Amino acid sequence: MDQVRPYSALIERLRAAGLRPTRQRLALARLLFEGGDRHLTAEQLHSEARSGNLRVSLATVYNTLHQFTDAGLMREIIVESGRSYFDTNTSEHHHFFDADSAELSDIPGDEVVISRLPAAPSGRIIERVDVVVRVRNRAFGPHGRLT
C-alpha cells in the first residue's frame, strides 16, 4: 500500500513548497512532521534517518533542513554556539533550553507574554522576537557547584 500511494499529504506539502519529493526529502519530512513538534539538530536527524533504513548523507540533511526552513516549513533556533536546532513548530512560541541535556522544548503557547517591546532602531524592522528560558538541574549552582 505504501508503494502504491505513499504519503500523499507530505508529497503535496513538498510540491507546494516547490521541492521535488525525492526519496530523501520525503523520508526526512516523515521523521520531522509525523511525530508532533520536534527540535532536532542536523546530526540527530541524520542518525534517526540512518537508524530507519534511509541512506542519506549529512550534507543532504543540512540542505534539506535549510530548504524546509526557507520554505517556511520549519524554523531554525540558535541557543548554543556551534549548533543549530530546527523546530517543526512554526507557530509563534518560545523555548526552554536545558543546558544539562542540551535539549530544546516548546513553551506552551501563551505562557510567555511580552507586554512591552522597544521600537526597532531607525531604519530597521523587527523580524522576530526569540525568548529562550535557560533552565538547569536544580542541584547545581552558577558554576557547577552545589546550591
Place this chain on the structure above:
Amino acid sequence: MDQVRPYSALIERLRAAGLRPTRQRLALARLLFEGGDRHLTAEQLHSEARSGNLRVSLATVYNTLHQFTDAGLMREIIVESGRSYFDTNTSEHHHFFDADSAELSDIPGDEVVISRLPAAPSGRIIERVDVVVRVRNRAFGPHGRLT
C-alpha cells in the same frame, strides 16, 4: 604616571576575581571595560588588541573572555551559530540583533517587559531568560528580496 600606578582599579577588579593581572589580561580588560557597554566577538577583541600595541594570541583572548565570564565580569550571548558574543553589561537586560550587520546591541533597561513566564519544568530551575529582538534593514524581505 601610567608606569607608576597603572590602572589600579582594573587591577583590583582582576585580583578580586582571582585572576592575576597579567599584561594581557589588563590590556584586554581596558579594552572591554573602559569603553562603556560592549558586545564583541573574540576575533573583534583580538584585532582591537593588535591595533593597539598589545601582542596577544587569539587563544589567550578566548581564555581571557571565558575567565572573565566565569568570574561574572561579563556575559556570553549566543545569537548566531558558530559565533559567540561577549557582553560587558552584566545587569539584567536584553538585546537587539541586527542580522544585516551581525551587530548586537543592548535594549535599554525597561523597554522589554515580560509579564508572564512559565514555571520551569519539574526538577529544573530557571537560570536566565534571554530575549533577542532580531531586526533587519527595512528594505529587505524574508529572503533578501525587496519588500
Place this chain on the structure above:
DNA sequence: GTGTTTGCAAAGTGTTTGCAATTTA
C-alpha cells in the same frame, strides 16, 4: 623558585561547498 599564564600549532566541532554521478519529471 613555584605555580600560573601565554603562545603556538595542532586538533576538534559543526557546517558548507564543489562537482561528478544519480534521480526526477
Place this chain on the structure above:
DNA sequence: TAAATTGCAAACACTTTGCAAACAC
C-alpha cells in the same frame, strides 16, 4: 533528456587543547 538533487570529500569558520617557554608573586 534536461534540470534538479544527491553523496562524497575537501574546505571552512570558530573554538579548544597540549605543551614548552615566559611571567607573576
